Amino acid sequence: MSVASSERRAPARGDRRTRRGRTSAPDDRRALSRNGLPADVDPSVPLPKRLLRNRLFWVSVAVLLGYVACLLLLYRQVVPDQEVPGGTIPGLGTEALPIAARYAAITAVPLSLVFLWADRFRPQRIWVWLMTFGWGACVATFVSAQVNTWAASQLSIAGDGDPATGARAAIFVAPFVEEAAKGTVLFWLAILMRYQWVSRLSGIVLAGLSGAAFAFVENILYYGRAYRFAARTFGQVPPLEALQQLFVLRGLITFFGHPLFTAMLGIGLAVALRSKSKTVRVVAPLAGYLAAAFLHMAFNTTASLTQGRSQLFVYLFVALPLVVGVVVFVVRQLFREGRLIRDRLVDYVRVGWLPEGDPAALSRLRTRSKAVWHALFLGPDRLLATLRMQRAATELAYLRDSMVRGLVDEAGTRRERVLLARIRSLRAAAVTQPEGRAAYPSLRRRRTAGAPGGYAPASYPGPAGLGGNYPAPALTARPPGVPPSASAPLGQTATQYSEVDPTWKPPGE
Incomplete structure (x- = not known):
């Protein structure tokens, strides 16, 4: 073999070693699938x-x-x-x-x-x-x-058999x-x-x-x-x-x-x-x-x-207490899961990957519901970002718990990076710590500038003045400098007197 051919093939062996040292995308997917972890979908694929x-x-x-x-x-x-x-x-x-x-x-x-x-x-x-x-x-x-x-x-027993056979x-x-x-x-x-x-x-x-x-x-x-x-x-x-x-x-x-x-x-x-x-x-x-x-x-x-009192006794003192016990167990599990999420998210706060307020805000059902309610009035993009961030933070907390328990291997670290990057990208648009009241839409009527179309401006005194409904007719006498379209001013200048007939007298005199 010539020296030139060996030099040409040397980089290929180096490339193979490099490829063996890295983890390809199919290997990542197999590792995630082995642990039951989801893999992000490729948006370029229809x-x-x-x-x-x-x-x-x-x-x-x-x-x-x-x-x-x-x-x-x-x-x-x-x-x-x-x-x-x-x-x-x-x-x-x-x-x-x-x-x-x-x-x-x-x-x-x-x-x-x-x-x-x-x-x-x-x-x-x-x-x-x-x-x-x-x-x-x-x-x-x-x-x-x-x-x-x-x-x-x-x-079943044919003929005259045990009557309790049906049960x-x-x-x-x-x-x-x-x-x-x-x-x-x-x-x-x-x-x-x-x-x-x-x-x-x-x-x-x-x-x-x-x-x-x-x-x-x-x-x-x-x-x-x-x-x-x-x-x-x-x-x-x-x-x-x-x-x-x-x-x-x-x-x-x-x-x-x-x-x-x-x-x-x-x-x-x-x-x-x-x-x-x-x-x-x-x-x-x-x-x-x-x-x-x-x-x-x-x-x-x-x-x-059983029938009658025996059946009622079993129902009241056995069945109902069992149902109440299961309900209490479910409520306790809700609080327990909230504490678990808070404790696992604190691990990321200690290393500086999450803000200090995230564990408390994302582990309380009341705060999460309030954040969704606030985001509902800020638009669909804010609402969707809030829901996605809450889901990503919850998944991150449970993933951390699985890693602590030893239920997943190093593939959990790859999923962890994905979830942290998703939380950082959603933080700007999501509502994490709601404060005050939600941005409710205003139901007040907007005041229109000027009079309604087709009517002259209101004039006093007249039907369209204080308490009037229709435009007032134009006044015949206006103070100097007041245009015809303007309202007459209040005061003595607005008082108009009719002419007096000197020959008028009561009838019959």
């Missing part, structure tokens, strides 16, 4: 092309198609009458379905809004909420209906089947977007949405059956009254059942995702699932085997 390359987009499309299929199959199974050997099984019917849906929505809509309100520090994206709600309403109800029906047929499926099968069906979506979300599960509140909110959706469809089935049974049975209460009686029991008194049960699994998954211990990551979700199934089993047992 939106349709980004969607086609996004795996979450295709997962969402497939899941939506599955939701539609399960909902149609469930509709065909429960709404029309079913012909079976030996007779006909009446369905809900098209008349009872919309009535039952309206009563079921009275509970489902406010309950879902409460769960969405609780997810305030770092709320999930809208499509995550919709996917979770759709899973509980479509997939979980369809799968539970098939498995529970099959299990009930296997546990076996509700006590021993339905709790495990339904909690597994509702909680499956939580495991999928934990796999796809574990970085967004930053607290126990995230698990409670997503689990509560799945449980509320499941209860929504299940209540439609129960309300519709009660309505149809009362309509087909002679001598019973009116159909609407029968539906309302069941609505009071399921929709008002025990509305918290399914969301409360599934919340146990959500808490277990959240604990597992925020822990570095492999044992905790395995035991916590399993413990959450068993707790949800046990609570569901106890609820069904009480509803099936």
Whole structure:
């Protein structure tokens, strides 16, 4: 080999060493993906092309198609009458379905809004909420209906058997089947977007949405059956009254059942995702699932085997205290997450990367809400910048917490730089520490200069003077130097006297 050829190839080897020493963009993306960290999108790539390359987009499309299929199959199974050997099984019917849906929505809509309100520090994206709600309403109800029906047929006893056999499926099968069906979506979300599960509140909110959706469809089935049974049975209460009686029991008194049960699994998954211990990551979700199934089993047992005072005792001294305990737990978690955000942002204040006022302003829900309210009256750009800065600061705090816990590797440092740069770029336009009142729009009328169009200026005395409504006629006598278009001055110069007729006298003299 000649010297010239070796000299020409030497820079190539040096370039390869340089490339090996640096980290390329694909390597950065792989490192971020390995830790579950999001990568910034390339704005130069068109939106349709980004969607086609996004795996979450295709997962969402497939899941939506599955939701539609399960909902149609469930509709065909429960709404029309079913012909079976030996007779006909009446369905809900098209008349009872919309009535039952309206009563079921009275509970489902406010309950879902409460769960969405609780997810305030770092709320999930809208499509995550919709996917979770759709899973509980479509997939979980369809799968539970098939498995529970099959299990009930296997546990039933033909002939003169045990009269308590009818409750076996509700006590021993339905709790495990339904909690597994509702909680499956939580495991999928934990796999796809574990970085967004930053607290126990995230698990409670997503689990509560799945449980509320499941209860929504299940209540439609129960309300519709009660309505149809009362309509087909002679001598019973009116159909609407029968539906309302069941609505009071399921929709008002025990509305918290399914969301409360599934919340146990959500808490277990959240604990597992925020822990570095492999044992905790395995035991916590399993413990959450068993707790949800046990609570569901106890609820069904009480509803099936107790009546009267015993049932009221269990409701007042067991069920309601449990619900109050969960509410207190959620409120405490809100304050705990605020303290966590403040403590983690203080780390960046100590090194001079954030101002001293940011931790307190960005960790209080009242201050954050007030900042959004002030930005709302400053224009859409200020509002959008405020929302983005709050979200970036919250993500930065939780990222710092993950780095302290050892849940992410050095890829977290790259995401940290991106978030800090985003906060610096948004600071000028965002409202961070609101003071005083918001810039409300003025509702006062603007005073117009001059008289209305088409009218002469007001003149005194006259109809358009003080208290007048129409332009005054021009005065015949004006002081010297006053133009005809100007108003007459007040005082003695404004007083005009008519001529006196010396021949005038009272009539008859």
